[in-house]
Amino acid sequence: MRKYVSVVDLCVIIVVLVLSVIFLAGLNEADGEKIIIELDGEIYASYDMKTIVGSKEIHIKTKYGENKLLIDKNGAEMVYSDCPEKIDIKQGKITKAGQTIVCAPHHLVVYITGESEYDAVAK
């Protein structure tokens, strides 16, 4: 190992890991409040998680392609997409505030918003 990794390399690795942890910590692990579907940066639809009864399938058909999103009171999951790599489906179910599902070929972002800390303080 010593042959391939120098002390400077280790420093680089540590810096990258620390940055990653900061990004991960940026995820606010609060419970979600709303599921937002965005297309081209504009809000396409939004759902209040508390009011969703059972599970609901949302069919999103746009000029970029077709997706099906399954939402319930706990979160959202992409169940169908006609994009080539199906990365959005592999991302699985999102349940916490700040988590996202991205379908880049279809310019689609699904994310959960939560009560921000500021709101909580204000209350």
Add this chain to the structure above:
Amino acid sequence: MKVAKIGMFIALAMALSWAERFLFPVVIAPGFKIGLANIITIIVLVLYGVKSAFSVVIIRSLLSALLFAGFSSLPYSLFGGVAALLSMILISKVKGITFVGIAVTGAFFHNLGQVTVAAIIMSNIYIFTYLGVLGIASVVVGLFTGVISGICIKRFKKYEKGAEIWSIK
């Protein structure tokens, strides 16, 4: 001669990025690739210099878009590739760095570049939260591609006299 060699490396890079889908079907994180093509970028950077490395990255992105991925993927691969290359050129100036450090930096900036493009195209800042997982994955693949690049360059240097443009040990 040089043009022919660069052409060969571009072909090799494209073949590797195609092959890694079958060789490494395990997904570390959705949308994340091992980035075997980055090995080629590092080799060309070390053996033939900055200009050649840029031409490899840019031509590879254009050809991949034309042949496989489609033009909607072009900004991602182009921006990711250029960000990775620029970061690797800068970090390689640091004393004592080896190929592992360079490869990890390249992998991280490749992801940073792509996530930035995604955030711009979809005008959504939340996408950056995904960088945490991708960053950790970059370290894993960087270790792997860095070691391989080092071994390859040692071998290539035997055939390329005066190729030590970059004095990385």
